[in-house]
Amino acid sequence: MEMSSLLMRRAAWVTLLGLCCALLAALWQAQVNVRHEGIGAQRTAELVAHLTALQGGGQAGAGASLGALRRINASGELRHLQLLLKDGEGRVLVGPAQQEAVPALFRALRWVQARWHGPAAAPAQTWRIARGDGSDWQASLVWNPLSEQREAFGDIVGVLALLGLFSATMLGGVCWVVRRALAPLRDILDAISRYERSDYAHRLPAMPTRELDAIARALNHLAGALAHTQATRRALSLRVLTLQEQERARLARELHDEFGQVLTAMRADTAYMARKTRADPALNAVAQDLANHCERIHLDVRDLLHGLRPHGLLPGSGPVPLARMLGELVEGWRGQAGGHTAFALRLDLDGADLPDELALSLYRMTQEALTNVVRHARAGQANVSLRADGAGTVDWSVEDDGVGMAAASQSARQGHGLDGLRERVWAHGAEIEISESAPGADRPGLRLAARFCLAGAGGPAELVNHDDWAQEA
Known part of the structure; x- marks a missing residue:
């Protein structure tokens, strides 16, 4: 009708x-x-x-x-x-009877x-x-x-x-x-609100009038197209992240096989030159400097290899040892922070089988978040949490007690990784939540959190709270 x-x-x-x-x-x-x-x-x-x-x-x-x-x-x-x-x-x-009082309107009439x-x-x-x-x-x-x-x-x-x-x-x-x-318009507005939150699974029922039913069918079609487009974009984004990891592994292999051998030969040559020039102090000093430069380059290349290919991880080399990787990552930051920031790691995966793509993304997200903490937050404490529950979800969070959102927003404008974090989280069907660790405090800190679904049905991220922390890793 x-x-x-x-x-x-x-x-x-x-x-x-x-x-x-x-x-x-x-x-x-x-x-x-x-x-x-x-x-x-x-x-x-x-x-x-x-x-x-x-x-x-x-x-x-x-x-x-x-x-x-x-x-x-x-x-x-x-x-x-x-x-x-x-x-x-x-x-x-x-x-005649006495005239009774009449209303003003009656008198006007x-x-x-x-x-x-x-x-x-x-x-x-x-x-x-x-x-x-x-x-x-x-x-x-x-x-x-x-x-x-x-x-x-x-x-x-x-x-x-x-x-x-x-x-x-x-x-x-x-x-x-x-x-x-117009009562069905409330359902239509509710559906539009859901679609604005990227909840494209909602569908409108049949409407009582022809015009509203046409709008409902158009919105259902639009939701289906948006859901398909979003799934395609997420698959492409996840593919890009996988290709990035593969490219990192290839670069690491090339650096190790080619550049590493050249550096080893250069160090051997400088050692030979140092021995042959002992009689000439000036030449011997130059040879020693070359040897020191080669050693520093060798150490830098080793650190670069570790960043590109953590723990020698190669595609197809088996499950990603996420717990060990995160533990060594936190331990490495604890050694490099100069004692200004204390780190705590809480892992409770409960035997959850994480896909390799998600495990690598969690490692890269933690790596980027801790980098921002050390470089920008001026925090005294940084906590990393990764928990899996029996419902097939994984909760990830990194929080600190630093200067807070102002520094975070400034670092985002300068391209220091928050956009990359959002992209990685979104590619796995979730959304990152950014909030203050201690709202209203002089140093409110920063909290990054996301919830991932292991079943592959991506949903919006949810902010999770952890009141107790495990002992420092």
């Missing part, structure tokens, strides 16, 4: 409901008016009866009739008329009526009442517009109230119709 048809059908039902409410209100008002007219007719009949009783009656009967006539006048239920009764000497026996139509006419019908004692009384029925004006005012107020009720019913109904018709 189209949105316009759905809205029109529901609006028609709302309109019908409003008309029914208006009809009920009009019937109620008509019932009230009919009741007032009936009461007015009854009071008129009573007035005529009491006036008839005054003709030729005695004094005792006249008192009762006069009292009844005064009550009828005072009740205000005598429609359109008021009685004026005078005795033979012109004294008023029954006069009477003022407008007087301005448009002039002062209201006051016709009177007068006749004589012959008393038994020979006196003649004079009775007059004077037109009283107050009741009609009150009825007109009531009709106006009723119409306004009816219009207000109808308008409120229509507005409420339209609001309800629009909310019901």
Whole structure:
């Protein structure tokens, strides 16, 4: 069903409901008016009866009739008329009732009526009442517009109230119709929010209208395309990281096989020159300097080989010994940091079988994170944690008590590795979480954390907390 048809059908039902409410209100008002007219007719009949009783009656009967006539006048239920009764000497026996207080709007209505139509006419019908004692009384029925004006005012107020009720019913109904018709938009907005968080597994159900259903199907198609694209990008990124490791291994092999042999021959030649020039101190000093330079180059090449190919690791040489690699990495940083930073390592893999690609990425991530700690954080303590739980996930984190996020953001702008960390984490289906280790402290520190799924179904990273640390490795 189209949105316009759905809205029109529901609006028609709302309109019908409003008309029914208006009809009920009009019937109620008509019932009230009919009741007032009936009461007015009854009071008129009573007035005529009491006036008839005054003709030729005695004094005792006249008192009762006069009292009844005064009550009828005072009740205000005598429609359109008021009685004026005078005795033979012109004294008023029954006069018009005192005007009651009327609402300001009623007074305004009477003022407008007087301005448009002039002062209201006051016709009177007068006749004589012959008393038994020979006196003649004079009775007059004077037109009283107050009741009609009150009825007109009531009709106006009723119409306004009816219009207000109808308008409120229509507005409420339209609001309800629009909310019901657009309620599926909340599901669509929720789906878009999920897609913004890269949760492309969510799918929208069928929608009640053609337009919204078309949007839902388009979003589902878009989510599927984005999921496929993201999976492809992650596979390519992981492939690039694997090729980088393979290229590092190839370079390490070339340096070891070619450059290493040349350096070994150079050191042998410089040693020979040193022995042959012992008789010439100047030449011997030059030979010794060459020997020292060759030794320093040899040590630098060895460190470079260790960085390119940690622990002699080659593709296809067996499972990656991650625990041993991380232990030696932390131990190596402890020896190079000059005693300014203490390192702690917590490993709890619980026999988890990590893929080689993930193991190498965890090693490279830890290597880069500790490099940033030593170079930029000016920290006194750095903690590395790697834990595997029984649910098939691995939690990784590196935190320190250094200068915190300002230094981290500055190092990111200078290209010091946080982007590389994000790329590695994302390639394995997770996201890195960056936060302060001690929020609000003078030295808030920095915490890097990510959660990896060993099943290969990448999900968003989750920040994990470790309150206790193992003894320093």
